[in-house]
Amino acid sequence: MRRNLTAYLFLTPVLLFFGVFLIWPGITLFFQTFQTGGIMSPAIVVGTKNWERTFIDPLVLKTVWNTIRYCLMAIPVVFIIAMVLALALNSVRIGHTAFKTIIYYPTLQPILIAALMFTFVLHQDFGVLNIIMRAITGNPVNFLGNESLAMPTIALVEVWKGVGFWTLLFLAGIQNLPRDLYHAAELDGAGPFRRFFQLTLPLLKPTFFFSIIFATIVNLQVFDSIFILTDGGPFHSTASTTWYIYRSLFTFNEPGYGATLSFVLVIVVLILTALQSFAFRDRN
Amino acid sequence: MWKLIGKQRNVVSLRPTPPVITVSYSVLFLAAIVSILPFLYILSTSVKDTQSLFSYPPEWIPEQLFWGNYVKLFQETSFLNWTFNTIFIGLSITILKLIIDAMAAYSLAKLQFIGKHIISSTLLMAVAIPVAALIIPLFFIVRDMGLLNTYWALILPALANPLGIFLLRSFIVSLPDELIHSARLDGASEWRVFTQLILPLISSGLVVHAVFTFMLQYTNFLWPLVAIQTETRQVLTVGISSLKSNFVVDWGLISAASLLATIPITILFIALQRFFLAQSLSSALKG
Numbered sequence: 200m201r202r203n204l205t206a207y208l209f210l211t212p213v214l215l216f217f218g219v220f221l222i223w224p225g226i227t228l229f230f231q232t233f234q235t236g237g238i239m240s241p242a243i244v245v246g247t248k249n250w251e252r253t254f255i256d257p258l259v260l261k262t263v264w265n266t267i268r269y270c271l272m273a274i275p276v277v278f279i280i281a282m283v284l285a286l287a288l289n290s291v292r293i294g295h296t297a298f299k300t301i302i303y304y305p306t307l308q309p310i311l312i313a314a315l316m317f318t319f320v321l322h323q324d325f326g327v328l329n330i331i332m333r334a335i336t337g338n339p340v341n342f343l344g345n346e347s348l349a350m351p352t353i354a355l356v357e358v359w360k361g362v363g364f365w366t367l368l369f370l371a372g373i374q375n376l377p378r379d380l381y382h383a384a385e386l387d388g389a390g391p392f393r394r395f396f397q398l399t400l401p402l403l404k405p406t407f408f409f410s411i412i413f414a415t416i417v418n419l420q421v422f423d424s425i426f427i428l429t430d431g432g433p434f435h436s437t438a439s440t441t442w443y444i445y446r447s448l449f450t451f452n453e454p455g456y457g458a459t460l461s462f463v464l465v466i467v468v469l470i471l472t473a474l475q476s477f478a479f480r481d482r483n
Numbered sequence: 484m485w486k487l488i489g490k491q492r493n494v495v496s497l498r499p500t501p502p503v504i505t506v507s508y509s510v511l512f513l514a515a516i517v518s519i520l521p522f523l524y525i526l527s528t529s530v531k532d533t534q535s536l537f538s539y540p541p542e543w544i545p546e547q548l549f550w551g552n553y554v555k556l557f558q559e560t561s562f563l564n565w566t567f568n569t570i571f572i573g574l575s576i577t578i579l580k581l582i583i584d585a586m587a588a589y590s591l592a593k594l595q596f597i598g599k600h601i602i603s604s605t606l607l608m609a610v611a612i613p614v615a616a617l618i619i620p621l622f623f624i625v626r627d628m629g630l631l632n633t634y635w636a637l638i639l640p641a642l643a644n645p646l647g648i649f650l651l652r653s654f655i656v657s658l659p660d661e662l663i664h665s666a667r668l669d670g671a672s673e674w675r676v677f678t679q680l681i682l683p684l685i686s687s688g689l690v691v692h693a694v695f696t697f698m699l700q701y702t703n704f705l706w707p708l709v710a711i712q713t714e715t716r717q718v719l720t721v722g723i724s725s726l727k728s729n730f731v732v733d734w735g736l737i738s739a740a741s742l743l744a745t746i747p748i749t750i751l752f753i754a755l756q757r758f759f760l761a762q763s764l765s766s767a768l769k770g
Contacts, residue, residue, distance in 0.1 A: 206590045209673075210587050212587075213586070213587035216643045220640040221617070227624065228616070228620045291511065300756065307745075309744070315737055320524060359521075444615065444616070454619050461620075465613060
């Protein structure tokens with residue numbers, strides 16, 4: 200009995216904050232989906248009105264699709280580049296730490312700063328990339344003002360910023376692999392490509408599974424770069440679900456509707472992560 | 484010497500072959516340039532006046548250094564306030580979180596109690612909750628507590644994130660049980676075991692946790708944007724972004740601000756590089 204008490208005393212502060220600032224908001228979120236108002240005036244219960252609107256609002260589907268589309272662009276690209284960089288880092292000795300440091304550096308900076316920097320780099324009139332484009336093709340490209348280019352551009356900014364994190368994660372995975380297997384493979388005459396595809400990749404499966412789930416949870420909430428670079432435009436082509444939640448609260452002054460959108464986001468995240476966990480467990 | 488290496492090579496060596504090394508270095512040089520170039524670009528923009536900003540062909544290194552952007556940043560914006568707020572809030576969260584997470588981690592790693600499994604799996608599952616979806620209810624909870632526009636609005640909710648507990652737990656789990664048992668036999672209370680035995684042994688884990696908590700706060704954007712409306716109480720990320728929403732976008736000013744905002748985290752990075760690059764993070768997160 201005393202044992203239990205001590206253990207719970209150690210857990211009390213965490214459980215307190217966890218309950219008040221994570222579980223309680225989760226519960227009130229559900230009730231808020233049936234309400235309207237609350238910022239200027241007291242909240243009023245409106246029944247299922249928010250939910251009915253959610254199902255007919257074309258922008259909801261669009262933001263969910265945009266968010267998933269963004270993940271499908273950003274996650275594979277960042278993983279492939281990070282894997283290549285991790286392999287490259289793994290095979291060099293001289294300058295290893297220096298390269299690791301430089302590649303990791305953008306990850307340290309707020310995505311906002313990355314987004315601002317790329318606003319200049321991509322700017323139609325004086326951005327460095329467009330100065331180069333103009334020199335080559337004669338025409339500048341409006342990366343962020345073009346409906347089909349805006350989302351890939353956002354994904355690219357996020358990749359630039361995130362690649363250092365995944366590189367170090369994959370490098371750690373590679374360096375923890377059992378070395379004797381590689382010795383055996385080399386004795387069998389397996390070249391670097393065969394070693395990579397038949398040894399490294401299969402052995403890194405647990406790292407990949409964890410990484411994909413983690414990356415999905417984080418990237419489905421994409422907001423900062425969109426808020427800075429496009430604010431959802433042009434024509435809502437980069438409007439993510441989190442962007443719509445934020446706008447419902449502050450621009451449209453409709454917290455109830457925003458709560459319903461938040462609920463949609465929670466459901467999307469839970470379904471996708473559950474599907475992934477299920478798929479990965481099956482194969483292991 | 485050469486013979487020895489040659490011999491090793493014939494038997495087996497995991498030394499990469501020269502073509503592999505060449506390709507690796509080319510890839511890494513390219514990645515390093517792509518990583519650094521945008522920073523140099525804003526450095527160059529920050530020391531240009533408006534006229535040379537739009538000059539064509541562009542001046543990569545301006546002939547005349549223009550410090551006006553930096554002067555304006557300190558005189559006309561709340562940049563110093565934002566920097567102080569960011570560091571103060573980041574440090575407060577880091578210290579508080581380190582204490583409560585270490586306590587919880589010790590309990591979950593080494594103490595036996597009823598409900599342990601339920602608590603640890605609830606905390607773990609909560610990692611999958613998208614915090615962006617909680618900003619609306621959180622906004623009202625913090626408002627009803629009367630904490631909007633205060634430091635508390637940013638500090639308290641950050642303490643609810645359970646991820647760090649699992650990082651620290653993985654460090655504590657690997658400590659031998661006999662160590663704790665013998666300390667208990669010597670009559671040490673659980674609190675003494677925790678503070679005098681466990682904490683010193685997991686110090687590197689604590690630093691990794693601290694570094695990542697601070698970094699996460701330093702880069703936090705959405706919640707400060709929602710919870711703080713007073714301009715002088717804002718954090719760096721939101722403060723700098725507010726410079727962009729003015730009617731005329733002052734690129735030089737934003738560049739100067741962005742560049743200066745990278746300095747505090749860079750200093751921390753240089754001082755604690757070993758822990759930023761710690762491989763233990765990945766293994767701990769998986770465990």
